Amino acid sequence: xxxxxxxxxxxxxxxxxxxxxxxxxxxxxxxxxxxxxxxxxxxxxxxxxxxxxxxxxxxxxxxxxxxxxxxxxxxxxxxxxxxxxxxxxxxxxxxxxxxxxxxxxxxxxxxxxxxxxxxxxxxxxxxxxxxxxxxxxxxxxxxxxxxxxxxxxxxxxxxxxxxxxxxxxxxxxxxxxxxxxxxx
Numbered sequence: 342x343x344x345x346x347x348x349x350x351x352x353x354x355x356x357x358x359x360x361x362x363x364x365x366x367x368x369x370x371x372x373x374x375x376x377x378x379x380x381x382x383x384x385x386x387x388x389x390x391x392x393x394x395x396x397x398x399x400x401x402x403x404x405x406x407x408x409x410x411x412x413x414x415x416x417x418x419x420x421x422x423x424x425x426x427x428x429x430x431x432x433x434x435x436x437x438x439x440x441x442x443x444x445x446x447x448x449x450x451x452x453x454x455x456x457x458x459x460x461x462x463x464x465x466x467x468x469x470x471x472x473x474x475x476x477x478x479x480x481x482x483x484x485x486x487x488x489x490x491x492x493x494x495x496x497x498x499x500x501x502x503x504x505x506x507x508x509x510x511x512x513x514x515x516x517x518x519x520x521x522x523x524x525x
Contacts, residue, residue: 372520425460
């Protein structure tokens with residue numbers, strides 16, 4: 342009796358996974374990104390750069406997202422040559438409503454942020470790599486079956502770089518992006 346139940350349960354899982362695999366979709370996003378970085382009191386600056394994401398959807402509404410972004414600043418507070426680059430590498434989950442022309446979503450991404458050596462020295466950070474998190478959402482406009490335009494994506498972007506005294510503290514930032522989405 343136990344074998345029959347186990348076999349029936351196993352077959353149900355196999356058929357459920359194969360059915361969900363037929364519905365699975367993926368998309369790739371490439372876009373422009375603006376980041377407002379707040380490193381500490383009196384040290385806030387604007388950064389511009391790019392972002393790339395790959396999302397896989399095991400179901401119609403749930404996705405798994407991987408993201409890489411890079412943002413640069415040319416000068417901080419008007420000091421020429423005082424800029425640098427901030428990279429982030431994150432992954433997480435997305436909940437999306439993919440029906441109709443306007444398709445909203447929310448997501449939570451977690452990973453690491455990394456300062457290049459120039460920006461690390463300018464800010465006095467004792468570590469170039471730190472925890473990073475982005476919580477937010479966006480709105481895609483479906484243009485064709487395989488193409489969409491990301492009208493906007495907005496995130497609360499948290500980083501935890503160290504200060505010159507080697508103490509970790511939170512940088513509460515935000516970022517906006519827009520760009521093209523390829524769906525397959």
